[in-house]
Amino acid sequence: MLTYIIRRLLTLIPMALVISFLVYGGLELTPGDAVSHMIPPEMAGTLPPERLDALRDSLGLNDPFIVRYGIWLSGLLQGNFGYSLTAGVPIRQIVLDRLPATLEMAAAALVFSTLFGLILGTISALTRGTTADHTLTVVGMIGVSIPEFFFGLVAILVFALNLGWLPVGGRMLPGYETFFDRLPHLVMPALVLSIMMTAGVMRYTRSSMLDALSKEFVKTARSKGMPEWRVNLLHGLRVALTPVIVLISFRLPILIGGSVIIEEVFQWPGIGSEFIAAVRSQDYPLVMMIALLSVIAVLLASLIVDILTALIDPRVRLGE
Amino acid sequence: MAPASDVALTVKDLKTFIYTNNRCNKAVNGVSFSIRRGRTLCVVGESGCGKSVTAASIMQLLPTLSRIEAGEITYHSDRGDIRIDLLPRNGRKMRAIRGQDIAMIFQDPMTALNPVYTIGFQIMEMLRYHTRLGWRARYRKAVELLRSMGIPLPEQRVDEYPHMYSGGMRQRAMIAMAMSCNPKLLIADEPTTALDVTIQAQIFDLMETLKREHGTAVMLITHDMGVVAELADEVAVMYMGSIVEAGTVDEVLRTPRHPYTRALLESIPILGRGKAQEIHAIPGQTPNPYKRPPGCQFADRCRYRIARCETMPEETQLSGTHRVMCWRHADEEVHLDAAE
Numbered sequence: 336m337l338t339y340i341i342r343r344l345l346t347l348i349p350m351a352l353v354i355s356f357l358v359y360g361g362l363e364l365t366p367g368d369a370v371s372h373m374i375p376p377e378m379a380g381t382l383p384p385e386r387l388d389a390l391r392d393s394l395g396l397n398d399p400f401i402v403r404y405g406i407w408l409s410g411l412l413q414g415n416f417g418y419s420l421t422a423g424v425p426i427r428q429i430v431l432d433r434l435p436a437t438l439e440m441a442a443a444a445l446v447f448s449t450l451f452g453l454i455l456g457t458i459s460a461l462t463r464g465t466t467a468d469h470t471l472t473v474v475g476m477i478g479v480s481i482p483e484f485f486f487g488l489v490a491i492l493v494f495a496l497n498l499g500w501l502p503v504g505g506r507m508l509p510g511y512e513t514f515f516d517r518l519p520h521l522v523m524p525a526l527v528l529s530i531m532m533t534a535g536v537m538r539y540t541r542s543s544m545l546d547a548l549s550k551e552f553v554k555t556a557r558s559k560g561m562p563e564w565r566v567n568l569l570h571g572l573r574v575a576l577t578p579v580i581v582l583i584s585f586r587l588p589i590l591i592g593g594s595v596i597i598e599e600v601f602q603w604p605g606i607g608s609e610f611i612a613a614v615r616s617q618d619y620p621l622v623m624m625i626a627l628l629s630v631i632a633v634l635l636a637s638l639i640v641d642i643l644t645a646l647i648d649p650r651v652r653l654g655e
Numbered sequence: 656m657a658p659a660s661d662v663a664l665t666v667k668d669l670k671t672f673i674y675t676n677n678r679c680n681k682a683v684n685g686v687s688f689s690i691r692r693g694r695t696l697c698v699v700g701e702s703g704c705g706k707s708v709t710a711a712s713i714m715q716l717l718p719t720l721s722r723i724e725a726g727e728i729t730y731h732s733d734r735g736d737i738r739i740d741l742l743p744r745n746g747r748k749m750r751a752i753r754g755q756d757i758a759m760i761f762q763d764p765m766t767a768l769n770p771v772y773t774i775g776f777q778i779m780e781m782l783r784y785h786t787r788l789g790w791r792a793r794y795r796k797a798v799e800l801l802r803s804m805g806i807p808l809p810e811q812r813v814d815e816y817p818h819m820y821s822g823g824m825r826q827r828a829m830i831a832m833a834m835s836c837n838p839k840l841l842i843a844d845e846p847t848t849a850l851d852v853t854i855q856a857q858i859f860d861l862m863e864t865l866k867r868e869h870g871t872a873v874m875l876i877t878h879d880m881g882v883v884a885e886l887a888d889e890v891a892v893m894y895m896g897s898i899v900e901a902g903t904v905d906e907v908l909r910t911p912r913h914p915y916t917r918a919l920l921e922s923i924p925i926l927g928r929g930k931a932q933e934i935h936a937i938p939g940q941t942p943n944p945y946k947r948p949p950g951c952q953f954a955d956r957c958r959y960r961i962a963r964c965e966t967m968p969e970e971t972q973l974s975g976t977h978r979v980m981c982w983r984h985a986d987e988e989v990h991l992d993a994a995e
Contacts, residue, residue, distance in 0.1 A: 551766035558714055559781045559832070560753035563745050570769055649816040650770055 336645070343638050347631075354630050355411065358623045359404050365619040370396065417620045419613070426624045429609060436506050437593035437605030443525035444532060445590070449583050451529075452536025456579075457572055459537065460544035471537065478534025487527045487600035494523060504602035524601040528594050532586060539582050544575040577648050584643055587636040592629035662731050663840045663872035664713065664757075665689040669726035669740075671705075671712045680944045682708040684896035685726070688889075690840060693866060695873040697883045697904075699919070700893035701941060706876045709893075710842045713874075714759055715744045732756055732839070755785040758833035762845040764825035768817040774801070775813035778832045785836045800831040804861060823854035827861065834865055840872045841865075847882070859886055880923050884908060889976070892916045895941060895952035902977030912979040915953045951981070959983055 370390050374382065391397050395406065410417070416426035459471040495503040502508075504524075507517045547553070548571045556570040593607030602608070606625060613621040645651045671683040683705045690696045698706045711717045713728055728739040730752065742749040753759075761767040768777060778797040782788055788796060794813070801809035804827040817825055826846060833841060843862065847855035863886065866873050875886060883890055883904065890908070891901040892915065900913040911917045921935040939956040942948055948955060954964040961983065968982045 551761055551763060552769040554716055555759075555761060555767045555829075556769065556780075557716055557745070558753055558759045560750040560755060560784050561780065562750065562784075574769065574771055648771060650818050 336642075340638070340642065343641070347634050347638070350634060351631055352408075354627060355408060356404065358627045359407055362619055362623050363400065370394065416624050419621045420618045421613075421616045421621075422618075426621055429621065430606065430624070430628065433593075433604060433606045433609050434591075436603060437598070437607065438590055439506075440521060440525050440528065440598070440603060440605060441590045441593060443521060444529035444594075445583070445586060447525065448529035448532035448536055452533045453540055453572075453579065455533070456537040456540025457544060457567075459541040460548065460571075460575075461567055463545065471541075475534045475538045475541075478530050479538065482596075483527060483531055483594070484596050484600050486530055487524070487597060490523050490527050491600070504600075506604050524597050524603050527601075528597045536579060536583060540575065540579050543578050544571055547571045547575040550574070577644060580643050580647060581640050584636055584640040587639060588629055588632035591632035592625070661691050662689045663692050664731065664874075665727070665729045666709070666713070667727040667729070669709065669712060669728060670724040671708050671717065671721060672724050673708070673718065673721040675720065678945050681896055681947070682721070682944070683712060686893070686896070686898050687726075688891050688898065688901060690872045690874055691888075692839065692872050693870040694888040695866065695875055695886050696889045696891060697875045697877060697887035698891045698893055699877055699880065699883055701878060703941060703944070704893045705896040706893055707844055710759065710844050710874065710876055713739065713842060714753060714757060715739065715742065715749050716759075717744075730756060730840075750784070754781050754833075754838070755836045756838055757840045757842065758836070758838035759842040759844065760826070760829045760833045760846050763849045764822060764829050765817075765849065767829060768825055770817055773814050773816055774820065774828045778813075778828070778835055781832050781835050796835065797831075800835055801828065804828070804831045805857075806831075822850050823857065826850060826854075826858055830858070830861060830865070834869070834871075837869055838871060840874065842874045842876070844876045845878070846875075848877075848879075855882075862886075880908075880920060892919065895944070895947065897952065897980060899953065899981070900977075900979045902974070906974065906977040910977075912973060912977070912984045913953075913981045914957050914959050914983075918956075959986070 370387060374387075388397070395403065398406075407417070414427055416430065418424065419426055419429055422429065455471055455475075459468050459475075462468045491503055494501045501519050501523050504520075506520050511517075548567070552574075553566060553570050556566045591606070593605040593610070595607040595610055597603065598605045598607035599611050606628075610622065610625050612618075613625065666689070667687050669683055669686045670681065673680045673682050686705070686709055688696065698709065700706050708717070708721075712723055717723075723740045726740065730737045730739050732752075737748075737752065739749070739752065742752075768774070772780075775794065775797045778800060779790075779793040782793045782796055786793070798809045798813050801813055806812050806824055806827055812820075812824075817828075820828060829846075841862075846862075847858050850858065859882070862873060862875075865871055875882070877883065887904040889902070890904050891898045892907065892913065893899070894915050900907060900911065900916045907916060908920070911920060915937075918935065918937045922937060924932060924934050937956055942952060942955060948965075949967070950963075950965040951957070951968050954960050957964070963982045968980045970978055970980050971984055972978050973984070
């Protein structure tokens with residue numbers, strides 16, 4: 336198991352390298368370079384080209400692509416993610432500032448959607464064909480098919496503007512920064528973000544559980560004279576869990592990348608809304624770096640999926 | 656009829672119907688039999704004839720959209736007779752009978768064991784609900800059971816998962832589980848169909864031993880006449896939801912009185928007779944369960960069909976044990992023809 340995890344982590348390295356190469360290549364293709372961003376355009380016209388070239392030389396911008404990539408990469412490994420073009424601050428700083436907000440909301444949404452998705456899906460499967468099941472199915476379909484921003488806007492309208500129960504957006508008010516002060520801010524975005532995820536987990540749990548309950552071993556379990564709850568949960572749900580865990584694990588990258596739409600709707604100061612801002616202001620280094628981090632998060636999530644699957648299903652052997 | 660104390664289970668005029676899309680399949684349509692302690696009743700018939708539904712009715716393990724419509728299933732326990740058909744399906748009393756008094760083994764041991772739990776866990780689960788043993792004692796009992804089923808290295812095997820067992824070993828583990836509470840009745844629903852022939856013999860040996868040692872009554876569902884000849888004390892031949900012929904194994908196999916029983920016997924190739932032997936397949940197909948013929952269900956495929964077969968034949972008692980549902984059961988012409 337441990338050797339497998341180490342081996343998988345090692346195979347992540349070449350993949351991450353390829354992606355970093357693509358990211359750097361993408362940066363290279365964008366118009367302009369550092370010098371053209373450092374010198375205001377109206378001044379750039381007045382400077383003689385030799386001085387600009389000398390400046391490029393001193394910054395290493397005239398070196399071959401591969402050399403510059405090497406320097407960039409070694410910086411990356413030391414935690415130097417480069418600088419944002421618009422804010423001029425290190426990207427590392429931006430990411431570290433924004434990450435807690437994203438983590439907070441995404442984690443809340445993941446926990447909520449997993450919990451409620453599993454519970455509702457189980458209820459739906461066990462009450463198959465009844466009004467409860469049909470209701471949950473319809474609600475689930477609505478949850479899956481209506482876009483998140485719509486729910487977000489409706490929620491703001493109802494709970495923030497009409498009822499005034501919750502703040503319209505943002506993460507906290509200056510001066511009110513304890514956990515309980517921040518909680519009302521968190522509730523709406525986290526719940527709206529989890530609506531679609533809950534609906535997905537619910538539908539998936541339902542079908543996976545119905546599949547498991549139709550298996551022969553459920554009949555065996557019942558033939559042992561065990562109570563229904565044990566048959567359904569220990570034999571039905573336990574076996575149904577594997578694909579659901581996979582589904583949930585593949586959502587883990589949202590912890591790093593954030594949900595672009597929800598963060599934008601609720602003015603949540605996370606990575607997602609920063610990403611949108613960076614795209615709008617054509618802050619290429621920042622866009623690329625967030626993309627790189629998201630891709631690495633996806634790679635890690637797929638490793639976590641494999642490990643979790645092996646942990647919950649004894650038939651899956653890692654390392655073969 | 657055997658003395659009541661000897662009988663483990665009596666089924667009387669059982670009717671179990673399955674409903675799908677507003678249609679009704681009379682899967683079991685008036686079946687009666689009894690099973691005695693220490694004896695094996697073989698229920699034979701083609702796929703879809705109602706064998707498994709009969710077994711599921713006894714365990715009350717029927718699919719949701721099906722129900723016992725009429726008849727009685729009486730389990731003669733040490734604490735008195737229990738009408739199983741009157742118990743709520745998954746109620747406490749029914750659950751107490753399952754596993755404890757009546758245990759079941761299924762056709763395919765590959766799918767009948769839960770893949771995510773160890774064999775030991777699944778045996779211990781049974782003990783947990785029917786004994787007062789603690790965890791340690793249950794674990795020891797599970798090891799003992801596996802050992803008695805002839806599983807090598809039971810101390811090690813008990814912690815292994817079903818996929819690490821071979822097919823035959825899985826079925827042994829199933830039997831270990833079923834026998835763990837010393838049930839009075841063991842229902843085996845085609846227990847060897849999914850196994851190869853050499854393993855089949857071992858499994859049957861095991862079941863025979865258990866039957867002898869514990870006096871368990873066995874209801875063996877099969878479509879294999881060879882198995883019947885080998886193991887059965889009594890035989891019931893089912894066709895389209897009815898028992899068309901029943902009796903002791905000698906009566907049914909040596910003097911079959913129903914054309915269907917005979918057709919079944921004639922359709923078996925005999926080992927050693929070579930390629931030249933004539934095998935009589937039964938012509939036609941079983942009728943659509945939703946459009947059953949009004950009379951004898953076998954009439955359409957029967958060589959000896961007469962006009963009277965348009966009405967349902969009555970059950971005729973030929974001897975104390977032998978009974979048949981055929982209008983022409985006493986017709987010499989029919990039986991002379993068969994003797995040729």
